[in-house]
Amino acid sequence: MLEQMFLQGKIHAKDRMMAKDMHVRLKEFADNGELEQDEVPKVSTIQRWISQYHKTFLDQATRTALQSNLGEDISEGRLILAVVFFKLSRRTKLNEPPLVYYRFPIIGHTWSFVTDCEKLMLESREKYGETFSLYVLGQVMTVVGKETTHEVLKKDQDFNFNEGFRTLVPFHSVFSHLTSLDKNHKIIRDYVVGKLKYLTSRLQKNIIKAIDLYIGECVEPKVIRDPPKTLSDIIAIPIANIIVGEDCCNYEDILETFKTLTHSVMKIFFVPPILSFIHPWLHKQFVTIPLRFGWNPISNHRKLIISRIKPIIEKRLYDKKRLGDAWIAPLDALQCYLDDPETTPDLDPNNVNYNYIADAIGHFIVAAMATTSDSATQNKQQYWQELYQEAQNINNQYDGNELTSNDIARMVKLDNFVKESLRLSIGVVGLPHKCISKSYYTFANEYQVPSDRIVILNFSDTNNDEELQGPNPTEFNAYRHLERNSPASKLERNFLTFGGGKHACPGRFLAVDGIKVFLHKVILKYDIRTETKGTENIETKKVYFGPLPGPIKGGIVFENRKEIAN
Ligand code: HEM
Incomplete structure (x- = not known):
């Protein structure tokens, strides 16, 4: 019966049935006495049967297509179709x-993934369950939902984000001198997390300086x-200070690199991925041709970073040799x-391996800049008054002096x-994580x-789930985390912004403190509203660019507060 239902769907798309539909139909047969009740398989069993049968079906279709093509003249179009079939089979x-079912071979789910990713995910999740595969840009990708996400994040022996990311965006070809990403992670973890207490003073001095410069009176x-x-x-100033140090961060050209490097890197990957439809490898080869011929979008940034850090490094090494233990290393x-x-x-x-240091700094910039500035741009006006009161209470206690780590924790x-x-x-x-298990990986759900x-x-799937997020999970509710007493830098099942497991973002403590100090200072100093009257909030999240959140639109008005915070 299952076979018949499956094949009917292949003949007419309108007759296509999901596992759930087949289950309902089989139950109807059982109710009518055409089948024993206990012979009706579970939805998950039907799902597995469909996957298995689909493979056999494709194998046979491929063989038939190849045989008939070999017997006749092979037109190019038919050959490509046969290759795609073969790849899938x-x-x-x-x-x-x-x-997930798709109508057009080769294109697969690419169009919906790019134009309405949210709908594609919702519908696929509803029909196929929390784990399913899509055919996007010439390759099959598996999408995992809330039940399996943390399995992927935690099993770092089986799944690797850097490998997955480089398959889609070959960053390693751009930052070619950066031979160890793990080392960079360790540096940020030991230096930023270990020394955050001592960095707080510098963080706020530079944030205040940047606010004065870019928002001003x-x-x-x-x-x-x-x-x-x-x-x-604004963010470039404190981040440059913490990465390249006090001596170097004031150069205009270095700050410009902090602001623009990410965009320079991304530019070369905006080439339309037409070749991916034949094979993703071909597209990767194509976009990296300029790199192989010596052109690199970060060459100028690399040269500039080296020219600025070299004299500083030489001086530090000289001082260290001269002063020995009496030399105090900069932080x-x-x-x-x-x-x-x-x-x-x-x-x-x-x-000194200057190229390595410059590429490592470049990698930090990419990891730190866009993520932090994008996350600090939410403007939800209804919260401003309450946040202002909290800021004032804290401000009264530190009496306008410098904020300490404790003050930041009290916000x-x-x-x-x-x-x-x-x-x-x-x-x-x-x-995106690449499966790096030896030959395959079996999830806890048996897929x-x-x-x-x-x-x-x-x-x-995680963000829209009521059980995980509480009521109205898609709406902005600043206090949904209050009851759980879970700070913004804490990794949790319902909070995926910083990833998870061993490779979770090591810069998150710095990022969260930086954003908090920035907002605290801004709320105390300015009345803030949106430019267009009547729009309380700048809507940021409902516009997507493919799977990514779209850019924030709309102006924000700043005006000095009439009452002076003391
Ligand atoms: C709001 C701001 C930020 C967000 C949303 C963010 C998010 C992330 C995410 C999702 C990852 C991947 C985690 C995983 O594989 O599970 C990551 C990795 C990383 N982040 Fe951040 N990040 C932010 C700020 C920063 C800052 C300020 C720094 C450095 C000062 C930084 C340094 C890094 C590094 C070095 C990695 C690579 C870790 C590894 O591969 O082991 N991030 N970040």
């Missing part, structure tokens, strides 16, 4: 997640028309490379506001994926 004999209302750009200009990420004997052997200025309402902004700042799906498969996390 090679999907091993594993118990793979169901492949607003005696008359001042409209910021491009909030993401202004945010990026910045740059110094971490100088403390590493592999990068700076024998403390010899002539042996509880603001922390919840930031957490909710961060929760909703992620796209529909993301964090299996072959090694090299890209497994991508369905963020909306």
